[in-house]
Amino acid sequence: MEFDVVIVGAGPAGLSTACRLMQQANEAGQELMVCVVEKGSEVGAHILSGAVVEPRALNELFPNWKDLGAPLKTEVTEDQIYLLKDDQKATKIPNGLVPKTMHNDGNYIASVGNLSRWLAEQAEQLGVEIFPGFPASHIIYGDAGQVAGIGTGDMGLDEEGNQKDTYMPGMDLLAKYTIFTEGCRGHLGKELIAKFELDADADAQHYGVGIKELWDIDPAKHQPGLVLHGAGWPLTEGGASGGFFLYHAEDNQVTVGLITDLNYDNPHLSPFDEFQRMKHHPLVAEYLEDGKRVSYGARAITKGGYNALPKMSMPGALLLGCDAGTLNFAKIKGTHTAMKSGMVAAETLFQALSNGDEGGNDLTSYGDNFKNSWLCEELHRSRNFGPALHKYGTIIGGALNFIDQNIFSLPFTIRDNHADYAQMKPASECNMISYPKPDGVLSFDKPSSVFLSNTNHEESQPCHLKLTDNSIPLGQNLQKFNEPAQRYCPAGVYEVLEDENGEKQFQINSQNCVHCKTCDIKDPAQNITWVTPEGGGGPNYPNM
Known part of the structure; x- marks a missing residue:
């Protein structure tokens, strides 16, 4: 099938690209064939974000958008930011000492999954074709090495790759230009960055x-629009950084979560278990x-x-949104930046196609248009936020960020060029971390959590978690790092089992995978590659 533009991923970046492209085409009376492929069973099924959305x-x-019924209904009414000192104490940071980027006046607590579903409706009304349940499994290259489109994965293969009775071959979707908006660590985006050396002039990602x-809570405790952020305990005990959030949405629901920076060095650390014990802090509890936990992801x-x-x-493609890394971590927001990256792309594409561009070219004008946008200005203004915290810690780094964001822009750029996966130290050099057993009230285990994510993969299909070298998990990672995949995976995908003879086996429970991509990022040997499973497989997040 041939199109003018094929977009990979029905998230905010991809759908904004599609909508803006068709808006321009319809205004100009020009016909364009635009399609979006989405690996989730439906649009929004794989979308997970905090989220406080800036509507810019x-x-x-x-x-x-309000008249059109966009699902942004709960405006932020109050920001509270805390430093958790230990498992009981917390210090509230005065608003006057908080970087401006952390203030949420005019923003909305929302489900980005539901926002994506709404954007898909707008895109279809504008004439975009959307194919959910069709993962882009590989890139099609032209004779000159340019991106010429994508192929969707075959369906109905068994674990060995043999055809079952339900076999259905994938489709080749060819395009003048292909837009990759797969979200964080997209496997095709990863391939493109390596092939075209796109990160040659960039710092380490x-x-x-x-x-x-997602929790249903006591209506008496619910404060619609209240936003809580915090850093410190429990991550600091394991030498890690990151922070928690708790947002009061509508309908007596709150979203609670923990972000763990993946540059931590202790292989005994488990982000999942850090999150579970964080919920026992009195400030959150x-x-x-x-209340009742209703969803997990x-x-x-x-x-x-x-x-x-x-x-x-x-040549022939653009890489946008979180696939490229446009999230503004100083705001802990990526939705508005992803959308804007797509809108700039759509304007660049439409100009090229209107001028008779037959495709396959390197649209370097996108880079110029990006630099002239408020998106570039915003990201440049916040360029020191993450590196300052990584290099100088929460207190000193936070003070530098306060100066940088509230008083004057620092006249220099702080760099952090150390890859996250390379930070892990040998297990023998790190303190063990003992996590309490979940109580089933505030804290839970991984199996019951994965159940709430509605994760499902078709039985008997090729494993979508590929090991470059099958000997590394037991021969290298177990000996040196106590095989950290058992802990950094938040879904219990990886296990080291031992039989009655003491023989160890590395087991991959790929059916548990919630598609977070942490293994692809954090494995110290960079031995795991996440690829798309059979169409529609994975989580199915409601209101996340």
Whole structure:
């Protein structure tokens, strides 16, 4: 099938690209064939974010979004930021000492999954074709090495790759230009960055893993619009950094989560268990007690910011949103930045296609248009936020960020060029971390959590978690790092089992995978590659 533009991923970046492209085409009376492929069973099924949404990009894309029924209903009414000193104490940071980027006046607590579903409706009304349940499994290259489209994965294969009775071959979707908006650590984006050396002039990219739950709470404790952020305990005990969030949405629900920076060095640390014990802190527990957990999920976050941005154009393609790393970590927000990256792309594409461009070119004009946008200005303004925290810690780094964001822009750039996976120390050099057993009230185990993510993969299909070398987990990672995949995975995918003879086996429970991509990022040997499973497989997040 041939299109003018194929977009990989129905998240905010991809759908904003599609909408803005078709808005321009319809205004000009020009016909364009645009399609979006989405690996989730439906649009929004794999979307996971905090989220407090800044509506700046949405205001530009659909100025009448309120009249159109966009699912942004709960405006932020109050910000509270805390430093957790230990498992009992917390210090509230005065608003006057908080970096301006952490203030949320005019922003909305929302489900980005539901926002994506709404954007998909707008895109279809504008004439975009959307194919959920069709993962882009591989890139199609043209004779000159340019990106010429994507292929969707075959369906109905068994674990050995043999055809079952339900076999259905994938489709080749060819395009003048292909837009990659897969979200954080997209496997095709990863391939493109390496093939075209897009990160040659960029700092090392950095990541976090965000783990989130949705709770129904006691109406008497619910404060619609209240936003809580915090840092410190429990991560500091394990030498890690990151922070928690708790947002009061509508309908007596709160979203609570913990972001763990993936540059931590202690292989005994478990982001999942850090999150579970964080909920027992009195500051958080007071809202959750007598409540009910209704959903769970996890997702990696691209947080390197401006300094780590790769070149986003290449022959025949653009790399956008969190696939490129446009999230503004100083705001802990990536939705408005992803949307704007897509809108700039759409304007660049439309200009090229209107001028008779037949495709396959390197649209370097995207880079110029990006630099002239408020998106670039915003990311550049926040370029020191993450590196300052990484290099100088929460207190000193936070003070530098306060100066940088509130008083005057620092006349220099702080760099952090150390890859996250390379920070891990041998287990023998690190303190063991003993995590309490979950109580089933505030804290839970991984199996019951994965159950709430509605994760499902078709039985008997090729494993989508590929090991470059099967000997590394037991022969290298177990000996040196006590095989950290058992702990950094928030879904219990990786296990080291031992039989009655003492023989160890590395087991991959790929059916548990919530597609967070943490393993692809944090494995110290860089031995794991996440690829798309059979179409529609994975989590199915409601209201996340």
